Amino acid sequence: MAVDIEQLNPRNEAALRAWWKVGRAATAYRPGKPWPLWEQSRVALRADNPERGVVLLAAIDGREMVGAGLLTRPLVENLHTAMAFAYTRPDREREGIGRRLVEELEVIAAGDGRTTAQSEVYLPPGGTAAGEPFATAMGYDVASRESIKELALTDYLATRDALSARADGYRIVTFDTVCPDEHVESFGRLLGMLMTEVPLGELDLTASEWTPERIRAAERRQVDIGRHVLTAMAIAPDGGVAGVSDVRVDDTDRAHGQVGITIVDPAHRGHRLGLALKVATHDVALASYPGLVSVDTSNADVNAHMNAVNEALGYRTIENLLELQKRL
Ligand SMILES: CC(C)(COP(=O)(O)OP(=O)(O)OC[C@H]1O[C@@H](n2cnc3c(N)ncnc32)[C@H](O)[C@@H]1OP(=O)(O)O)[C@@H](O)C(=O)NCCC(=O)NCCS
The missing domain is CATH 3.40.630.30 (Gcn5-related N-acetyltransferase (GNAT))
Incomplete structure (x- = not known):
């Protein structure tokens, strides 16, 4: 050849x-x-x-x-x-x-x-595609099964008012990309939990440390490429960041958004913060980008709480995603 x-x-x-x-x-x-x-x-x-x-x-x-x-x-x-x-x-x-x-x-x-190679293959729900036998042929194992979900903003608007997005005792703060100074340290502590708290199946990933300097540098890179990370934070009565979620929209495509990260500190779970945070980010996204048509997200199928929240918002599964891994 x-x-x-x-x-x-x-x-x-x-x-x-x-x-x-x-x-x-x-x-x-x-x-x-x-x-x-x-x-x-x-x-x-x-x-x-x-x-x-x-x-x-x-x-x-x-x-x-x-x-x-x-x-x-x-x-x-x-x-x-x-x-x-x-x-x-x-x-x-x-x-x-x-x-x-x-x-x-x-x-x-x-x-x-x-020493570990990872990859992803996208499949129609319940179906297959060339990438699946290809991954097997290349020696990759399935480490996690996820679903890709999409929310049509028209569906969101239809359900929005029926959603109770209250977060009693917590304050919801929203911002575009750049975290307010007073929360940045606590935000970093929460980000450090991402790898251990988000269900990742067998994916061989370890925790990370997010210093204020690292957060600021990451924010600058997003600003430089014209990406708006529309973020909502739940602030606990003691002032700490109890949870965070975001929707990202690029200046170059104002019709489609993507959920980045969502995490609620284990110490603050059970207060419906997941739903409150997501409603806040989607509201901000719509207010900032009235032409927004859809937002997509992906979650592990075993992540029952996040999936329930996404369903309440009107997200629908459009694909399955295999997270793949191979020892080199
Ligand atoms: C998956 C993809 C990269 C395969 O590319 P390709 O050039 O056709 O793959 P190859 O010809 O090198 O195939 C290598 C082996 O994979 C397996 N394979 C690949 N496509 C297959 C298919 N449609 N059905 C069954 N087996 C398949 C076979 O074992 C094949 O070896 P063989 O042809 O000797 O039987 C291509 O279909 C693609 O671009 N898909 C969309 C993107 C994607 O899913 N990428 C993979 C994950 S990153």
Whole structure:
């Protein structure tokens, strides 16, 4: 086969655009918004990020790009892991292109000392797609089963008034991306619980430490790429951050939002903070972006509380997601 695997410089805009088109074609079978808009990818893939290393691979046949690979490596914690994604142009499937991309991504990951490769495959609810047998063929195990859910804002508006979003005894504070000074330290403490408190199945991920400096740097990166992290925090009577949730909207796509993180401190669970926080973020998102059409989220199927909250808001499952893992 005359297909070459090459590393791509994301600052080469023509090459990046060809890479983006392959990914878009390979994910076009999926519902919802499976692939970023060109403007979103163009900005995000080139942005410097000291927290995450990105490698892009291209499968080239003559002058055409027929496959695209993506490796992301966390650079602050979980240094033993990397995420590998392969996309084959639909008219070139089953020629071994996906296999060569993943093998090359794994070589790069292992060369960087990574011992666990992770990936994701999206399936129609109750059904399957090429990525599932492909993952098995590449030696990946299913570490967690999740669902992708989408909320049509028209559905949200229809249920909104019936939702009791009270958080007795707690104060809900909202902001766009930049956390108020007085809460940033406590916010970091809560963020540090994410990896241990969010159900991750068998995924081999460890906790992280979020200092105020790290939070501020992350906020600056979001501002720089035009991403608005519309955040709601529940403040406990003692002033501590008891829970947080966000909806993200990019300047380059004001029609689609995405839930980022949601977490309630175990010490403050059972006060309906999950629902109150989500109603607050969705209200802010709608007020800020009246043209918003949909918001999507993903949760582990075993995460019963979060799933109940999402259902109450009007979220519907549009896909299943397999979180995959392989020891290198
Ligand atoms: C999954 C995907 C990357 C496979 O790409 P590909 O170039 O067709 O894969 P390969 O030809 O290298 O297949 C390698 C092996 O995977 C398995 N496989 C791949 N597609 C399959 C399918 N549709 N049905 C059954 N087995 C399949 C086979 O065992 C195959 O080996 P074989 O052809 O010798 O039998 C491609 O379908 C795609 O881009 N899908 C959308 C994105 C995605 O899901 N990516 C995977 C997770 S990141």
